[in-house]
Amino acid sequence: MNQKQSKIKLAKARKRALISIALNMFLALGKGVSGVLSGSAALIGDAIHSTTDVFASTAVFVGIWVAGREHPSFPYGLYKAETVAALVTSVAVILAGYEIGRQAVFGVPTMPDVRIALPVAAISLVIALGFGILQLRAGKRLDSPALKADARDYLADSLSTAVVLISLLLVPLGYNIDKIAAGIVALFVLYAGIQLFIDAVKDLLDAAIDRETEWKIIQYVENYPRISKVKKFFSRNAGGRYLVDIDVILHTPSHKIADLVADRLEEELLVEFPGLVLARIRPHYAPGEFMKRVTPVKSPDGEMSLHFASAPWFLVETVTTEGREVKKREFVENRYKDAEKKKGLLVGRWLLKLKPDEVMTNARDSVAIELLKNSGVELVQPSSPTSTKI
Incomplete structure (x- = not known):
């Protein structure tokens, strides 16, 4: 996610938070x-x-608004302002649970008037449950921990309201469990x-990202051209987003290519x-014993193709770093x-998955070659510009 996308999501999250404030005021009243x-x-x-x-x-x-500031x-952003907001939310919820429990234990028992309380409880349940589900979806879509916290609060509110509703429905049957219901509400809220x-x-203490996401990132990096492996991997959460710091091993002595x-x-x-x-x-540079070279060819064991993206075959060779002695040869179709559109792009992306270190070709105007070159793959010309021998 780039900075622009992050700001767009924060703007949408702010609108959701404003709606939540208005709705909570209505429910509380x-x-x-x-x-x-x-x-x-x-x-x-x-x-x-x-x-x-x-x-x-x-x-x-307020937390979401601050998170969008620079x-x-x-320098790492104010994304954790959302986490602070979530922390404030949690404290407010815990205090609410305590107060509800205190009233349940020490309050004077009364027989509630269901004609007034029942319709309000039913309507509140529908509103809290519906908005809580929508808010949770929005929080996941916008990667906002504050909205997720707010959504869980609404869902907890709907559970507590459901308990209240059940207790009110039992009143006409002669069962007054109002204080018991209040105690159950307190437990829901406290949890x-x-x-x-x-x-x-956990977020404020820079907890690492989940293992699944970490593994996906490491796999993506280690499959990248010129990178042999991930040496070190550090990550931390930042208000529903995360930052990574990765040390990688490249088998190229060129600082320009490494950068x-x-x-x-x-x-x-x-x-x-x-x-x-x-x-x-x-x-980090670590000289490898072998490297991979790709050459476009007309046919298996045939001559080098003067075309690149349209070459029928590619010769993939594993050669020694010192001396360029061929250890393994493989022809890949x-x-x-025959692609009619975006051939160069498709071929370039496909070849990148083979993780070549260098490409031997006379061609220079292919989209595929530009993609390979921009990804750090070295271009090597044959000994003669017009040569097709390999």
């Missing part, structure tokens, strides 16, 4: 008024939960708050992995030789 009028301790506790959500949603909005004192708190603290490969790889990683906002590649 509705539950609070109906809870007081009906005498339902559980609904009042649920209203307290929604009230803290108003402040938590405001913190989410400042020279923060959600503690989970959010743990996740936020070219590193620069290209950094750019491609940002495109290939959407959550990545910063990639730093540090190349050009699967894209």
